[in-house]
Amino acid sequence: MTDRVILEVKDLCKHFAVKGKGVLRAVDHVSLQLHEGETLGLVGESGCGKTTLGRTIVKIYRPDAGQVLYEGRDIWQQKGRADLEYHKNVQMIFQDPYASLDPLSVISTSIGEGLDIHGMYKGKARHDRILELLQMVGLNKEHANRFPHEFSGGQRQRIGIARALAVEPRVIVCDEPISALDVSIQAQVMNLLVRLQDEMKLSYLFITHDLSMVRAISNRIAVMYLGSIVELADADTLYTHHLHPYTSALLSAIPIPDPDVEEKRSRMILSGDLPSPIGLGAGCPFASRCPRAKDVCRQSRPMLTEMEKGHFVACHRAKEG
Amino acid sequence: MQHVLDVRDLAVSFFTYAGEVQAVRGVSWYLDSHETIAIVGESGCGKSVTIQTVMGLLQSPPGRVKAGSVLFDGREMLGLPARELRQMQGNRMSMIFQDPLSYLNPTMRVGEQIAESYILHNHVSRAEARQKVLDMMRLISFPEPERNMYVYPHQLSGGQRQRIMVAMALICGPEVLFADEPTTALDVTIQAQIIELMNELKEKVHTSIVLITHDLGVVANMAQRIYVMYAGQIVERGSARDIFYRPRHPYTWGLLASVPRLDQKQRRNFTFIPGTPPDLLSPPKGCAFAARCPYAMAACASFDPEEAAFEGDGHYARCFLYHKGAEAMLQKAQKERGIEA
Structure with a gap:
């Protein structure tokens, strides 16, 4: 991992108009940097905007405000070849290995599609490249001419990874790549992702709700709540010296597979549910569930500020310790 | 001591066009009163089929019980006439499912849904059941029960729906509660609430729980005994x-x-x-x-x-x-x- 920033998200907003209800601020003024060769974990509960952020980065959505910079260049300012180049360099792996593959195409077609679009590897080289990719993800060449329904969930996710890797990307947005898999298969796919990262110096934006897994693989972790990043720090700091009350609640809610540890743990159970993300007020989005909320929290929104080097928190009360 | 539930050598198969799928191949387990047991395994291992068979919910055909016995309170459950089975279901044993939205009736107010099995099994009027529903909603710490018993499932969040499922399952005071991946579809902060609720209610309503899950963290929080x-x-x-x-x-x-594990540091190899x-x-x-x-x-x-x-x-x-x-x-x-x- 280097300190060179490969992808930067600056003050990004993505809002959706919900008919008759108002505006859903799915991503609200989010900024983050992805370093070369790094894994940045992006965690949060359903509806927090983590997937929307990932999709905005790969240009599935057009942001309402803010920028996405790749190698310092705004991706929405470039057209033609430069735009195509961006799509080659930033790929995505999807959550559902069943829905993300075309059921009517054999997998060599799905994997090779990107190669054709970008004019890479033609003729025999294209064929060899597909077989090489299959091998890289732990499948073999007999699999090339099979249809998605002939594969298990874990194998399909490998195919999704092969497809993303085909065009030699530098950044991969992984959107819950292992959530649909059984635990023993999750570990297989994670090992694959880690190995590929080392071999190809890939940078991952790893979107997940699985906080145990994300700790194991991430260099840094960003915690999202209702469209905003509430805390960002390197992985160990986030788990041992977290400052935001939501991070504390989230971490204490994860059960640890160890009865003795669980017996001794004190758990901070949040009351209530996630409030509706539509038409949020001016205050801190977490104020309605926060055990430490004061008047200031309901009135003004805390900014993400650097408390210690590399440790960012958006909380009025974090400074008080 | 007699077990509340005693499953012996249970074998269940599904007869499909492709052939016989032997989903459960000779499984024995028991459940004592006031305990929580967990059946742990990955998808396709037969854990859900086992529970459905015990509950009398196995779809047949294609499913068929090939061998074994299920004793509930000493009484054989397999082959029980549908009428007698229905008197047990929802009354002496009940179940909560992974996805509350697909098991709740979208066109019925939640209060009615909670009351339904109570009215059926106890032959009481709706007015009498109303008080019981309010008690149940208070028991599961549902906010404003007088108002919220009249809402529809789509107006509730995932965690609230799962609470309604828990209330439905427990209103008749069953001896056994089956929980099939009860928290898998929920966010972690909500999962923590539901685990706490189930552990608490187990004491309050004196039920025993059979938990089915693949999440070993949830198991560590709930179960006294485990079957893998x-x-x-x-x-x-x-x-x-x-x-x-x-x-x-x-x-x-x-x-x-x-x-x-959450309490383990970074590693590059799983x-x-x-x-x-x-x-x-x-x-x-x-x-x-x-x-x-x-x-x-x-x-x-x-x-x-x-x-x-x-x-x-x-x-x-x-x-x-x-x-x-x-x-x-x-x-x-x-x-x-x-x-x-």
Whole structure:
């Protein structure tokens, strides 16, 4: 991992108009940097905007405000070849290995599609490249001419990874790549992702709700709540010296597979549910569930500020310790 | 002492166009009153089918119970006439499911849905049931029960819906509650609420719980005893501490090792179980785990292992490593796993 920033998200907003209800601020003024060769974990509960952020980065959505910079260049300012180049360099792996593959195409077609679009590897080289990719993800060449329904969930996710890797990307947005898999298969796919990262110096934006897994693989972790990043720090700091009350609640809610540890743990159970993300007020989005909320929290929104080097928190009360 | 539930040698198959899928292949377990047991395993291991059969919810055809017995309070449940079965379902045993939205009726107010089984089983009027519904909603700490009993499921969040499911399941005070992946569809902060609720209610309404899950963290929080299932069989059983701290079956080792833990630091290499579970259309001869087992021996592929007993409270594993002829392999396994003999 280097300190060179490969992808930067600056003050990004993505809002959706919900008919008759108002505006859903799915991503609200989010900024983050992805370093070369790094894994940045992006965690949060359903509806927090983590997937929307990932999709905005790969240009599935057009942001309402803010920028996405790749190698310092705004991706929405470039057209033609430069735009195509961006799509080659930033790929995505999807959550559902069943829905993300075309059921009517054999997998060599799905994997090779990107190669054709970008004019890479033609003729025999294209064929060899597909077989090489299959091998890289732990499948073999007999699999090339099979249809998605002939594969298990874990194998399909490998195919999704092969497809993303085909065009030699530098950044991969992984959107819950292992959530649909059984635990023993999750570990297989994670090992694959880690190995590929080392071999190809890939940078991952790893979107997940699985906080145990994300700790194991991430260099840094960003915690999202209702469209905003509430805390960002390197992985160990986030788990041992977290400052935001939501991070504390989230971490204490994860059960640890160890009865003795669980017996001794004190758990901070949040009351209530996630409030509706539509038409949020001016205050801190977490104020309605926060055990430490004061008047200031309901009135003004805390900014993400650097408390210690590399440790960012958006909380009025974090400074008080 | 008589067990509340006693399942013996249960075998269930599904007869499909492709052939007979042997989903459950001779499973025995029991449940005592006031305890929570967990049946743990990956998708397709037969844990849900086992529970559906016990509840009398097995769809037949294509499903068929091939052998075994299910004793509830000493009474045989398999082959019970539908009428008698219905008197038990929702009354003396009930179930909560993974996805509350697909099990709640979208066109009925939640209060009515909670009351439904109470009215049916206790022959009371709706007005009488109303008070009971309010009590239940208070018991599950549902805010503003007087108002919220009139809302529809779509107006509630996932966690609230799951609470409604819990209230529905417990209103008749069942002796047994089956919970099939009760928190899998929920966010972690909501999962923590539901786990706490179920542990609390178990004491308050004196029910016993059969928990089905693949999440070992949830198991560590709820269960006193654990059954580990693989390919339609129970491969290991014992107290929660036996299974977590003194696991004996190679599949249990693999399962425990492949789960990352929140209290562990970064690592670049995850232990995993190679391969995939066998196809139950044609289950392999011998131990079903042999093909994926790092310590498989010649015997494993041809003979079914017997259960080996261990110290502790009813701790058994179905594995040849503990056969007297397998000492060398057992030593190798224990050395590799860092287990003291």
